[in-house]
Amino acid sequence: SLSVSDNLGDHMVGHVYCKFVDEEQAADALNVLNGRYYDGRKLEVEFSPVTDFREARCRDYDEGGCSRGGFCNFMHIKPVPMPLVRSMEEDVQDEIRREEYERRDSRRRRDRDRRDRRD
Known part of the structure; x- marks a missing residue:
């Protein structure tokens, strides 16, 4: 699965989360992508200890409107x-x-x- 963060806070802006079924494929992706450039910006790829982002998602955003906007500390997942x-x-x-x-x-x-x- 692929999740793209729509948040604007420094600690979340530009984050993309990709969940792999196979750990070996995840490691291959990390090795291939880390240090490459996308749209002029260097990719910094790392593994996340979090495997289930349901609790990290902003329920208000998912339901149509978050009063904190892009600076909310919960994940605003942009549709891919x-x-x-x-x-x-x-x-x-x-x-x-x-x-x-x-x-x-x-x-x-x-x-x-x-x-x-x-x-």
Whole structure:
């Protein structure tokens, strides 16, 4: 799941939370993204000890209006546009296909090298 913070307070502005099913994939994402730049800003990626953000969400914001606005200390979760979600899902599928192709290609090369050494 993906949650984008709509808060303006310094301690929450620009935060994006992504929950992974697999810890290894989460570690891979952290390693790939940490230190990269997005929209001219350096990404600082870290693991969160929080796994369930339900208690951290602002109920008033979720119900349509928070009197504290963007400076509320509870999370204001911005909806992620469906075209972006679809695009990210396609990127994941492309990456899976690329990894599968590389594994098969690597196996083929190893097998070919073994055959060549025997001949």
